[in-house]
Amino acid sequence: MTVTIVGAQLGDEGKGGIVDVYGDAADIVVRYQGGDNAGHTVVHEGDEYKLSLVPSGAVRGKIGVLGNGCVVNPETLFDELSALRERGLDPDVRVARRAHVIMPYHRVLDGIEEEMKRESDDEIGTTGRGIGPTYEDKAGRRGIRVGDLLTPDVLRDRLERVVPEKRAVVEDVFGVDVETLDDPDALDTDAMYEHARAYGERLAGQTVNAGQFIADARDDGKQVMFEGAQGTIIDIDHGNYPYVTSSNPTAGGAAVGSGVSPGVVGEGTTLGIVKGYLTRVGSGPMPTELGGVEGDTPGYDEQGSGENEELATYIREEGGEYGTVTGRPRRVGWLDMPMLRHSARVNGFTGLAINHVDVLAGLDEVRVGHSYTLDGDERLTMPATTEQWGRCEANVRSFDGWAPFDSAAVAREGYEAIPANARAYLDYVSGELETPVYCVGVGPGREETVVTEAVW
Numbered sequence: 201m202t203v204t205i206v207g208a209q210l211g212d213e214g215k216g217g218i219v220d221v222y223g224d225a226a227d228i229v230v231r232y233q234g235g236d237n238a239g240h241t242v243v244h245e246g247d248e249y250k251l252s253l254v255p256s257g258a259v260r261g262k263i264g265v266l267g268n269g270c271v272v273n274p275e276t277l278f279d280e281l282s283a284l285r286e287r288g289l290d291p292d293v294r295v296a297r298r299a300h301v302i303m304p305y306h307r308v309l310d311g312i313e314e315e316m317k318r319e320s321d322d323e324i325g326t327t328g329r330g331i332g333p334t335y336e337d338k339a340g341r342r343g344i345r346v347g348d349l350l351t352p353d354v355l356r357d358r359l360e361r362v363v364p365e366k367r368a369v370v371e372d373v374f375g376v377d378v379e380t381l382d383d384p385d386a387l388d389t390d391a392m393y394e395h396a397r398a399y400g401e402r403l404a405g406q407t408v409n410a411g412q413f414i415a416d417a418r419d420d421g422k423q424v425m426f427e428g429a430q431g432t433i434i435d436i437d438h439g440n441y442p443y444v445t446s447s448n449p450t451a452g453g454a455a456v457g458s459g460v461s462p463g464v465v466g467e468g469t470t471l472g473i474v475k476g477y478l479t480r481v482g483s484g485p486m487p488t489e490l491g492g493v494e495g496d497t498p499g500y501d502e503q504g505s506g507e508n509e510e511l512a513t514y515i516r517e518e519g520g521e522y523g524t525v526t527g528r529p530r531r532v533g534w535l536d537m538p539m540l541r542h543s544a545r546v547n548g549f550t551g552l553a554i555n556h557v558d559v560l561a562g563l564d565e566v567r568v569g570h571s572y573t574l575d576g577d578e579r580l581t582m583p584a585t586t587e588q589w590g591r592c593e594a595n596v597r598s599f600d601g602w603a604p605f606d607s608a609a610v611a612r613e614g615y616e617a618i619p620a621n622a623r624a625y626l627d628y629v630s631g632e633l634e635t636p637v638y639c640v641g642v643g644p645g646r647e648e649t650v651v652t653e654a655v656w
């Protein structure tokens with residue numbers, strides 16, 4: 201049996217918390233894509249853990265696996281593992297030998313490329329972690345895989361080819377003097393070799409053939425959870441390209457990115473994680489946006505923050521909507537149903553987890569973007585091009601608000617204890633997506649989650 205956790209929106213839906221809620225029965229938690237661009241928050245016994253690479257299950261002693269679809273910055277991994285150990289935990293994280301390594305030159309290139317795009321107002325607003333450049337090298341067949349770190353001759357060969365190429369790109373294409381960089385060693389072959397070899401030595405005891413490792417564990421009766429990072433609308437294929445991350449957070453990615461067959465994922469539960477409103481980090485369209493963020497919202501310079509800025513600020517503050525990795529303020533909007541219909545179809549959700557319902561408490565009215573109007577036609581789902589999506593206007597529906605409530609008491613008493621107006625809102629979402637609600641997040645802790653369905 202497997203459970204796959206997928207972000208239904210633009211990331212930051214509260215996936216870490218849901219992994220925690222349902223993770224007790226799991227023996228292994230597998231990340232199948234992305235890298236340290238993720239920011240998963242788990243609250244355990246009153247302590248908050250912010251993880252970007254280590255699978256969330258590690259907080260509760262589960263074996264973590266970083267699958268072949270991930271891009272791994274060993275430095276971040278070592279830092280996170282030692283921070284967890286300092287807090288008294290004993291994390292066990294295995295790393296796929298087929299996963300690609302984020303090298304220091306990938307981060308340098310991420311920064312320079314974004315800087316160049318910013319000059320023409322085209323930046324994606326990446327997390328700057330080197331994610332895109334690492335996946336580019338993977339697709340370009342010049343990447344360094346975790347397994348290569350363990351074989352010095354192979355590593356040396358690969359670096360001798362790739363590092364001079366990167367140096368030439370930095371100097372000749374972007375016109376940047378390497379010596380002026382914060383980390384000029386990132387473009388020095390010998391320095392990179394020493395650096396990567398040291399990573400290899402430290403990682404040696406924890407690398408695995410991930411697909412085989414998971415298959416063997418399943419044969420032994422172990423339960424596996426796949427933990428998606430980011431979200432469907434920033435999936436490189438199904439998201440709003442080019443304002444996307446460079447991997448597949450969607451459910452299909454769980455098979456490709458971990459080495460199990462699609463049938464293994466498909467016979468299990470696929471849980472879509474939805475935040476009760478919408479947030480976005482970085483650039484790109486957002487038809488239900490309430491108030492813009494400078495540098496991220498397209499057209500902010502001309503239009504300013506928008507008429508609903510106060511409401512956006514209220515929700516941002518109540519929901520703590522600041523990037524876990526970058527600290528950036530998130531753009532805030534109403535729930536976008538055409539987006540969620542697209543997401544439900546792409547992923548085949550068998551259940552929904554709807555988070556942050558407490559954040560909306562206290563508002564007189566809660567709205568959703570029920571459909572779009574594009575070129576005079578009503579649309580119930582997202583168009584396939586970002587240019588068209590940017591021209592969509594949201595047709596909103598209004599729901600009566602609900603008063604603040606005692607989250608822990610509601611979680612103990614169950615779904616019927618959720619205020620009636622909030623239930624009407626949840627029932628609408630579930631009905632539109634033809635998918636049952638499995639749990640409702642009414643606060644940050646696991647004990648503030650109303651669970652209506654067991655997933656295993």
Ligand code: IMP
Nearest residue numbers: 211237238325326327331444445481482
């Ligand atoms: P990258 O993944 O750093 O290349 O960033 C590409 C886009 O994905 C940017 O718009 C980021 O803000 C967004 N992004 C990446 N990771 C996350 C995440 O964990 N949550 C929300 N947005 C993300």
